Amino acid sequence: MSALHRFARRRYFQDNYLYLLSEGDDAALVDPGDAEVALALAADLGVRPRFIVHTHGHPDHTGGSERLRRALGAVVLGHGADAGLFRPDQDLAGEGELALGAIRLRVHPAPGHTPGSVLLEWRGRLLTGDTLFALGCGSCRHGGDPARLAETFAQVLGALPGSLLVQPGHDYAARNLPFALALEPSGPVAERARALEAARAEGREPEVATLDDERATNPFLRLGAPGVAAAIAREAPGARSDIERFVALRAMRDRA
Numbered sequence: 001m002s003a004l005h006r007f008a009r010r011r012y013f014q015d016n017y018l019y020l021l022s023e024g025d026d027a028a029l030v031d032p033g034d035a036e037v038a039l040a041l042a043a044d045l046g047v048r049p050r051f052i053v054h055t056h057g058h059p060d061h062t063g064g065s066e067r068l069r070r071a072l073g074a075v076v077l078g079h080g081a082d083a084g085l086f087r088p089d090q091d092l093a094g095e096g097e098l099a100l101g102a103i104r105l106r107v108h109p110a111p112g113h114t115p116g117s118v119l120l121e122w123r124g125r126l127l128t129g130d131t132l133f134a135l136g137c138g139s140c141r142h143g144g145d146p147a148r149l150a151e152t153f154a155q156v157l158g159a160l161p162g163s164l165l166v167q168p169g170h171d172y173a174a175r176n177l178p179f180a181l182a183l184e185p186s187g188p189v190a191e192r193a194r195a196l197e198a199a200r201a202e203g204r205e206p207e208v209a210t211l212d213d214e215r216a217t218n219p220f221l222r223l224g225a226p227g228v229a230a231a232i233a234r235e236a237p238g239a240r241s242d243i244e245r246f247v248a249l250r251a252m253r254d255r256a
Contacts, residue, residue, distance in 0.1 A: 005123065008045060011205075012037040015171045016060055021122055022047050026101030029074070030120060030127055031055055031169055035064035039071065051100040053092075054078035055129025056117040057085030058142065061169060079109070079116030092118055108156050112149025113138035119156065126164040126211060132157060133168045134209055135192070136176035137220040139254060150246035153220055162212030173206045179256045180219050184227040188216040219249060 008020045012034035019030040020041050028051035032038035042049055052074045054062050065076050065086060077098070078088035092098070093116075098105040106121035110131045117138075120127040130138035131152065140146045173196055180189050192213070199206050215221045219228045223245045232239060236248035 006045060006047075007123070007125065008041060009167065010037055010041045011171070013060065017167070017169055017171065018064075019127060019167060020045060020047070020049065021103055021105075023102035023104075026050065026103050028053055028100050028103055029068065031061040031129060032064040032068055033059070033061045035067040035071070038064055038068060048072060050074050051103070052076045053098075053100070053105070053120060054082075054086065054088070055120060055127060055131070055169060056114040057082030058114065058130065059085070061129065062086040079118055081111070082114050082116030085114075092116075108160070110152045110156050112146065112152045113140060113144045115143070115145075115148075117152075119160075121160075121164065124163065124165060125167050126160065127167045127169075129169040132166060132214065132218075132220075133170060133176060134166070134173035134206060134214070135180045135189075135218050136172055136253065137218075137250070140250065141254065146247045146250045147243050149250070150243040153246065154242060157211070157221065160211060162210060162215060164211045165208050166211055166214055167208065171206060174200065179253055180217060182256075183219050183231050184217075184222075184225060192217050220246065223249065 006022045009017050016033055018032045018038055021028050027047035027049040029038050029049045030053050049072055052065055052068055068074055069076055075089045077090045077092055080091035080093045092107055095107045098107050108119040110117045110119045113130045117131050177193055196206055222228050223242055232245045232248050235252050239245045239248050
């Protein structure tokens with residue numbers, strides 16, 4: 001990787017991820033829910049982040065912001081629709097392209113998990129917060145709306161390049177796998193299950209998937225796949241639109 005830019009991920013709590021992006025002397029933290037872990041990562045990389053960007057406002061992702069704002073003098077950015085959950089200095093509403101010093105991010109509004117959820121695209125990576133996970137999607141039980149999340153999946157994720165590397169806010173791969181396997185017990189989902197098991201056995205983080213990998217294995221991106229469609233038809237025989245089918249699938253996952 002070029003010395004001019006760096007990308008790093010670090011786990012905190014049990015399964016959360018925070019991220020650090022840097023271009024030259026400019027650095028930004030994404031979803032630093034734990035200030036100590038974020039500061040340690042910055043120290044390891046020898047950078048002083050001047051920006052903190054949040055994919056959404058839930059406290060397990062924003063809980064470190066106040067301390068980091070004071071410690072680093074950093075500017076906190078997040079979507080105003082989630083401003084009741086934390087205190088951003090700059091609203092991301094209406095921002096398609098974001099300049100953080102030398103760092104250039106694309107911001108994709110992605111409401112559903114929360115009203116102000118966004119996706120952040122940077123150098124071939126898609127930081128998805130709690131909108132898209134390995135083999136799953138965010139729940140909507142804490143201020144979210146599954147119908148809006150369905151629209152985000154169809155209109156926003158559906159339009160993005162499949163080569164993007166998916167960098168979620170949690171490692172939920174093992175948690176989501178049984179549900180995905182129950183719907184599609186063979187093919188790419190089974191292959192991904194074997195890869196996840198191998199990583200777990202070796203004590204490694206799960207391999208980073210591309211958006212196309214998710215399209216091949218994630219039931220929320222596969223509403224028309226035979227196994228997924230059949231399960232939805234049993235759950236909600238009156239569902240006609242993709243939004244209704246997505247909402248039914250999310251309800252099934254909530255009970256699983």
